[in-house]
Amino acid sequence: MLQTLTHVSLRPRNTFGMEAFAEYYSELNREEELRSLKDNPAYGAGLFVLGGGSNILLTGDVPHWVLHNKIGGIDLLQEDDEYVWLWAGAGAVWHSFVLYCVERGYAGVENLSLIPGTVGAAPIQNIGAYGVEAKDVIEEVRFFDLEQQTFRNFTQADCRFGYRDSIFKGTLKGRAVITSVVFRLNKIPRFHTSYGNIRQELDVMGVTELSIKHISDAVIRIRSAKLPDPEKIGNAGSFFKNPEVPNARYEQLKAQYPTIPGFPLEGDHTKIPAGWMIEQCGWKGYREDDYGVHKDQALVLVNYGNAKGADIATLSVKIMDSVKHRFGIQLEREVQII
Ligand SMILES: Cc1cc2nc3c(=O)[nH]c(=O)nc-3n(C[C@H](O)[C@H](O)[C@H](O)COP(=O)(O)OP(=O)(O)OC[C@H]3O[C@@H](n4cnc5c(N)ncnc54)[C@H](O)[C@@H]3O)c2cc1C
Known part of the structure; x- marks a missing residue:
């Protein structure tokens, strides 16, 4: 059974830096642990799944069982001449996943560099930046359905992605614990440089022969200059x-x-x-x-x-x-x- 703590401070676990205490708190490291969730006395308090805490505003103590998703790992599932299919655990840090792809020349997420949070939260609001959205590369989302008490695999179409929206914010809100995501990335890159200041930044960087690493670096530079760092504010x-x-x-x-x-x-x-x-x-x-x-x-x-x-x-x-x-x-x- 999952180890459960009581009265845990969430201050270091949300990027707003809000002080708030979780009535119950557990770290989820393996998806099998979800099958016995119901046997835990904390289950009655209702679940709240936490990723990197970068898209929430805590307005008071959380009288629920906070399940902190820590299912990590990235695996190569399959590849052909054009594409590569990667599996990533929902608790993996999104930016680390992006860097993993960029280092290996797998294109598609470089414009989404430096977005805080976890892989598992990316489908929830279909994260997006600089003309690219997570839905462009998501092939499958696996989650535990708390109502049916079973694991389900949704295709991209099943997820009903929209602008900062998906089925996980709609009919499945509060019902799905996302455990992993499968992405399809391109071995032959299609560059997206027309959005925001990417082109200007590439010029400043003196880039003549474009690569996804250059785009990722440009996005990191722009975001670091433009957005406040949650570590500081x-x-x-x-x-x-x-x-x-x-x-x-x-x-x-x-x-x-x-x-x-x-x-x-x-x-x-x-x-x-x-x-x-x-x-x-x-x-x-x-x-x-x-x-x-x-x-x-x-x-x-x-x-x-x-x-x-x-x-x-x-x-x-x-x-x-x-x-x-x-x-x-x-x-x-x-x-x-x-
Ligand atoms: C400085 C800064 C810049 C940002 N820039 C962007 C940007 O450019 N584009 C963009 O789209 N967003 C941006 N965001 C928002 C945020 O990074 C994303 O929404 C991110 O996907 C949130 O991930 P998280 O793991 O922190 O989710 P959390 O904040 O922990 O959770 C958000 C919601 O998702 C649910 N959730 C989290 N993980 C799971 C899971 N495994 N299963 C089920 N439910 C889950 C939570 O219950 C909660 O309802 C930014 C945030 C910051 C602080």
């Missing part, structure tokens, strides 16, 4: 999703706010950077006590030391209200409030 990256609005709505907004940025999507929608709207509402650099909005990134809410999760949650509501009031757009949180 507590944060969970982008707090809100970028809203997608019908093109006609975007044109109306553009007539009213000529500088509003917009990125055309497939179909008839345009993505508007939430950070731009938050900045227009005057929130960028806002600070109260130990919490606020980052001075350079309006999309990132921060804990300067001893902030309370509840204060940051309240601030997020105020920000959503002011964006709604000014632009008529309802922002959605990307970070999960616990």
